[in-house]
Amino acid sequence: MSRCQDIEKGFTDPAVGRRARAFRPHDALEGETVNAPARWLAGGGAALVLTIAACGTPGSSSEDDGPARVEGEEITAPVTADEVAELGDVTLRVLADAGEESTLTELIPEYEELYPNVTVEVEYRSYDDIVRTEANTLSGGDPPDLAQGAQGYALDGALVEAGLIRPLDDLAEAYEWFDRYGESTLGEFRWSDDGTRFGTGSIYGISPVVSMVGVYYNKAKLDALGLELPHTFADFEAALATAQAAGEQPIMFGNALKSTGLHIFGVVQGQNVDPAVTRDWISGTDGATFDTPENVATATTIQEWAQQGYFGEGYNGLAEDDAVARFAAGEGVFLIGGTWQMAAIQAGGGDFGFFPMPPGESGLHVASGSLGMGWHVSTESEVVPAAAAFIGLITSDEWAQKLADLGRVPVLAQQIDASEPLFADAVAGSGTILADGGNTYSFDWATGTMMASMGGALQELMDGRLTPQEFVTPIQDDWAAFQAER
Structure with missing residues (x-):
């Protein structure tokens, strides 16, 4: 069920073409080819609050550009199982970084139990391959519903500019991201609607980890x-x-x-x-x-x-x-x-x-x-409630501890058991950097x-x-x- 047929071809869509020439940050690796095969797989610490409130993004308010208009279904409250069930038996297709495999191996069975009418299929690619190929994948005829991107102009800006991902301002309100994450924390996922201004405008992604x-x-x-x-x-x-x-x-x-x-x-x-x-x-x-x-x-x-x-x-x-x-x-x-x-x-x-x-x-x-690589919703997705429920689960307070158990540092949580010494060091060290406003992006x-x-x-x-x-x-x-x- 691979949707990677045209991974290494140039874009033909004029809406994507100009940015496509600029979005390959690894072009210097001459002769390197995409060698990670597409894999569609069926779903089958210490109390802390880590926020980045001390390090606001320039213009990190939606007031300058206003939220982009949400095409299709708008989410106004946390999605319920009944609302997802109204979709009928559906497949939620996910494109994820290879480093997410251990996390999604835990999350997908829980998600499918909560939403039994949804089957999750996930394709894993390396980070390099995501940056190289994702815009092409999302502009193809059968894009995934959910995809992890990469902050900055190289990929996320290209996806926004080409209209390939949906603004998530409605999810931010429904799932209270502003209260739970902090306004400035979300700045790295804000873009002007044309993808040319970073740190301002609508929210296009979210990540539960630092x-x-x-x-x-x-x-x-x-x-x-x-x-x-x-x-x-x-x-x-x-x-x-x-x-x-x-x-x-x-x-x-x-x-x-x-x-x-x-x-x-x-x-x-x-x-x-x-x-x-x-x-x-x-x-x-x-x-x-x-x-x-x-x-x-x-x-x-x-x-x-x-x-x-x-x-x-x-x-x-x-x-x-x-x-x-x-x-x-x-x-x-x-x-x-x-x-x-x-x-x-x-x-x-x-x-x-x-x-x-x-x-x-x-x-x-x-x-x-x-924050980690953001989760994006395709503008072509016909199962937006299922995608929203997936994002809602992985960013929930309850799942923060599970992320910690997997050795990942959650963005925020009220009760995180960080008893393993190296993990406790990472949580404390990340908190120190964030408290100093010392995170500089990439x-x-x-x-x-x-x-x-x-x-x-x-x-x-x-x-x-x-x-x-x-x-x-x-x-x-x-x-x-x-x-x-x-």
Whole structure:
């Protein structure tokens, strides 16, 4: 039942064509093909509230553009089983990131028990494949009802511009997202109706989880080195030097697909740059620039770490997942990575911890971070109540604990048992970053080609092929060209 027949073909719909040329952030991976087969599968911690109220998106109000008109059925209250039953026997088709498989394996049987007239079929794709192919899939003749997107101009902006996903302002009201999530938390899913303005307008997606970058550490190695947890960025750099002097690899790092380098840049940049300034640049605020002394200083630090051997050898040819597996097996003292990698690290069976990068001159805990990949409803869906019920379940307070049990950090919940030590660290660390307003989104949201341009430039910077100034200039050029186009 694959609906991936035209995955690798160019768009033919003029409404999609212009954006399609700009929405492939991994174009720099020359010769790479989509190799994840389509799989349609039949459905078969500590009290905390994590919100992002401290870090509003520029213009994160719907007042500027007003909510887009909802085509078709409007949801005015939480959907009931009787309302879903009125659809008759139907299939809810879902396109999800491969990382969601463990979550949906738990959720789908519960959903189908609550709504027995609905059969859920889900196709999993890698994140890279979602970014590459989803607009084509949703513009095809048989689109899924629900699809996970990727915030920023590269994908979500393309989906909104082409009219492929439905605004969810009605669901936001019906399921009380504004009260439960906070207005500013939802800003990363707001778009103008033409998809050219990020952070303002209608809400087009929602996610129940937080994705935050921090520092994993091997507790046994830290103890053997006689090191305490670093409290400042200077402490962290001193720990790297100590680890290397003792013959350990300070940072386990794999950057073959380039995205990991952006994570490194984000946590180092946060020592020098106000996170609001970074969010403004990523969001496309007029007058923002990447070509600053602070970003040159950040690039200088990263280049020095590479020259000093803190990342080991061959990191630009090592896949991120392989680096995580090596760290979980006991190689390296630290790993700078995301909360989404926690389960893979736990699987190694070692004793690991997690902390937000300690503050530098900014005085703030800063990292690339956001809500998880958003859930979108296709404008072509004929089972909107069933799709709304699915989103309502996965974002419910009751399901927050189940997400926690799966090792995922919920956005908010009143009673979360975070007793597992590494998970408790991730919850606390994410909360610290959010409390400081330190989440800076993701650099690849900034333009349709930023992953390729910034990721490639970081590889060259770390290899010594670019100076720090030569690194920042083309990134700003990419941003400026994109802003001029949109």
